[in-house]
Amino acid sequence: MIKAHHLTGIFIFRYRFSHTEAHRFNLLFQEETKMMDEKLVYLNGSFVPESEAKVSVLDYGFNAGDGVYDVTRTFGHRPFKLREHTQRLYRSLTYTRIECGLLIDEMEKATLELLDRNKHLLGENDDFAMWQVVSRGVRPSSGKRLSGSATVAIYCLTINFREFARYYVEGAMLVVPSTRRIPPQCLESKAKITNKMNHIIATFEAKQVDPNCIPLMLDIDGNISESNAHNFFLVLNGTICTPIKKNVLGGITRETISSIAGELGIEVVEGEFTPYDVYSAEEAFLASTSPSIVPVKSLNGVGIGKEIPGPITLRLIEAWNKLVKVDIVRQALSHLDGQEREQFFKVWEKRQAA
Numbered sequence: 001m002i003k004a005h006h007l008t009g010i011f012i013f014r015y016r017f018s019h020t021e022a023h024r025f026n027l028l029f030q031e032e033t034k035m036m037d038e039k040l041v042y043l044n045g046s047f048v049p050e051s052e053a054k055v056s057v058l059d060y061g062f063n064a065g066d067g068v069y070d071v072t073r074t075f076g077h078r079p080f081k082l083r084e085h086t087q088r089l090y091r092s093l094t095y096t097r098i099e100c101g102l103l104i105d106e107m108e109k110a111t112l113e114l115l116d117r118n119k120h121l122l123g124e125n126d127d128f129a130m131w132q133v134v135s136r137g138v139r140p141s142s143g144k145r146l147s148g149s150a151t152v153a154i155y156c157l158t159i160n161f162r163e164f165a166r167y168y169v170e171g172a173m174l175v176v177p178s179t180r181r182i183p184p185q186c187l188e189s190k191a192k193i194t195n196k197m198n199h200i201i202a203t204f205e206a207k208q209v210d211p212n213c214i215p216l217m218l219d220i221d222g223n224i225s226e227s228n229a230h231n232f233f234l235v236l237n238g239t240i241c242t243p244i245k246k247n248v249l250g251g252i253t254r255e256t257i258s259s260i261a262g263e264l265g266i267e268v269v270e271g272e273f274t275p276y277d278v279y280s281a282e283e284a285f286l287a288s289t290s291p292s293i294v295p296v297k298s299l300n301g302v303g304i305g306k307e308i309p310g311p312i313t314l315r316l317i318e319a320w321n322k323l324v325k326v327d328i329v330r331q332a333l334s335h336l337d338g339q340e341r342e343q344f345f346k347v348w349e350k351r352q353a354a
């Protein structure tokens with residue numbers, strides 16, 4: 001009997017294979033399956049399987065953290081604020097004098113195409129964090145430094161919801177590390193630079209206090225700036241407060257929260273705040289692309305507010321869900337294991353109903 005399979009656009013007829021033919025067919029089939037199961041990465045103009053996306057050891061990004069990046073996420077497999085993230089990437093490129101060789105529209109188009117090519121790998125409750133990374137490129141082994149073309153990579157990470165799911169119900173514990181946020185006089189905080197050592201050391205300090213702790217970094221004057229990967233908000237007398245722009249990354253989530261709060265009629269003010277202000281705040285929360293809004297439980301062991309999330313944080317989460325058309329808390333909790341997941345769902349439903 002002859003059976004036809006459609007593979008890579010070619011019809012392969014089943015008949016008695018010779019040993020060599022069978023081996024070749026096997027390789028082709030394995031290659032095809034790998035292509036379907038493996039995420040693709042955009043690297044310098046081509047879409048290649050993740051395992052084959054290689055960057056030189058002479059790359060400035062590897063040797064000096066000489067690069068910039070941005071991260072957009074999908075909600076329900078749809079990109080969110082991609083243009084705003086890509087614009088921020090281009091502002092970081094301008095600041096660092098890196099010529100990426102792509103127009104902003106081309107970068108956006110490549111990001112969307114990559115999403116299209118990888119989307120079939122997402123489970124129903126999954127979403128991607130889409131990284132756009134540009135380094136200054138490969139150092140010539142001889143000759144002029146800082147010449148050559150940039151390395152441009154875009155890749156999709158499946159969001160690890162388990163990492164932050166519990167925070168929606170239990171709240172995050174923050175700790176002020178001794179490492180201060182690099183002041184903008186030394187390196188512009190608004191630029192998203194691949195060298196994250198400042199934030200990484202702060203994270204180690206916090207995790208050594210408790211593996212579940214997140215660092216809340218102070219600026220050089222002792223005012224709160226941001227965490228390793230989130231902007232920070234506190235609620236004082238019903239007003240949402242957040243550190244001034246000068247010492248923080250201009251977060252896209254931060255900006256979106258301010259506009260949601262405006263629509264809800266809640267005032268947002270920027271100012272200088274110290275841990276003292278947070279200890280007596282009614283609520284506090286973090287804001288970042290993947291988890292969106294993270295309720296905070298304590299700072300340096302001092303409990304904040306009466307419930308998790310506080311009433312204003314809860315209103316913001318509900319408005320956020322409407323905006324992105326995904327229930328972010330249910331999505332994250334659905335990634336926890338059986339009994340724990342059911343327990344957290346119950347607590348969350350109770351909190352929503354209260």
Ligand SMILES: Cc1ncc(COP(=O)(O)O)c(C=O)c1O
Nearest residue numbers: 229230231249251252253288289
């Ligand atoms: C240092 C820092 N601050 C704030 C943020 C939040 O920015 P966004 O809301 O654009 O993700 C991030 C995001 O990774 C970050 O790395």
